[in-house]
Amino acid sequence: MSAVETPAIAAGAVAPARAGVPPLTVEHVAKSYDSDGRIVPVIGDLSLTLNEGEIVAIVGPSGCGKTTLLNTLCGLISADAGRIRWHGREISGQPSGVGYMLQKDLLLPWRTALRNVMLGLEIRGVSLSEAEERSHVVLDKLGLHGFDEHYPSTLSGGMRQRVALARTLVNEPDVLLLDEPFAALDFQTKLLIESDTAKLVRESGRSVLLITHDIEEAVSIADRVIVLSKRPTRVKAVYDIALDSDRTDMIAARESHGFTDYVRRIWADLDVARN
Template identity: 80%
Template sequence: MTGAGVVQNAGDSGNVVSGAPVAPLVVEHVAKSYEVGGLMVPVIGDLSLTLREGEIVSIVGPSGCGKTTLLNTLCGLLTPDSGRIRWHGREVSGQPQNVGYMLQKDLLLPWRTALGNAMLGLEIRGVASGEAEDRGRAMLDQLGLHGFADHYPSTLSGGMRQRVALARTLVHEPDVLLLDEPFAALDFQSKLLIESDTAALVRQSRRSLLLITHDIEEAVSLADRVIVLSKRPTRIKASYDIELGAERTDMIGLRQSQEFSQYVRRIWADLDVVLQ
């Protein structure tokens, strides 16, 4: 493939071929509506997608199209009205195992240190304190926070707080990450640095990542595939397989490639049509 990549049909779910490893996440014809004033308002239309092992997929779409509702439905916080969601080949009742969910707000506990926040989930799960501390420190170090384990959130920058939140998510070693605009509030430099760290950790460990973002450049630089959603009731409008010449954790190098600019322009054109 050359240029700005292959655009798949809007309804393409990317199903895994027979004999291939089972995809961590398969979504088939999912729909979701809310009741507002006695009327049912459709948010998610007939939506299908697949997240493969070791794959990073970015989802972009117009504001209010239902991206967060989609993530909440995938991770079991909401129940779909119809359709099927399979994790590792099985339908799961409630929240799936080995899935990390990170929001735009870091939601750190102000009375706990960076290390205390990073190891909180391990403590709740009953992991021994010594092991939880070791794993928490190691993850903070991996994310560039060596020497900041004893600092409280109020003393950390926005980028550092998001790194702590990411450490809290990754320390459980989830197979799949669901990230909802996690870097939106960061300055450009902090965003590039934490994007690079996230990409490196995910790709090295062969995890799968589904990222919701409004930032098209972020979507293209991080992802193996970018899915464009329509306005409500949201469906998949287009899907781009991303192939860039630079190292996939080099956020500056990726953004300087000719292919990068072509992807951004084509995805922006898709969104511009959606917004009209």
């Protein structure tokens, strides 16, 4: 599947939160594929919870089914077994109030940065003036002031990814599903966008489920890191991340006491999971 937040999901209205109920609860979910008549298990017996205002990062061996998991959680594909609850309710199809952003920006080349950000709002029937105003605000917050009328072909990779992030955030989802959105960026740009993302979601109290192959990214940005096993994937380990730093400053997080220890322990879990 190509990597971009799906308009149908990004455009959904925000689901009302229920006091004390996690935005997302996953119980014993399993998923297999039929490959030329052979059943291939991808997700084994997997359970997790995403709490309100929490950033959770998921890491695992390459090919373990991380993207399949996200596609299952947001209703793009159906689970074979188990239960997925959004705000305490089992939902058929795609849940509302969920923004899904993947690795490639897939911006529409014939639309300016501003018009790309406005796409989901247009689908929802938001007035043109309100859509433009909201989109300008998010672009400015992501450091793109003055680039609203630029076309994707004139923007750097980092700028394009900021536009894609703005397109997701402008719809004001209460939960973000991020599938390696910073993987293709150079290190400096990655740190800047990670910091901007962390600041925006923490200030707004949004919940985030982040898929990443970068252990340092996971530890620096997340409140909790979930390590998955190889296929059929299960939860192998869970780390509550406690760093003595500003959790919106990725450099400070990497310099925090205990950061290296978390990275080494998670790496050891992944190394075992590969074997």
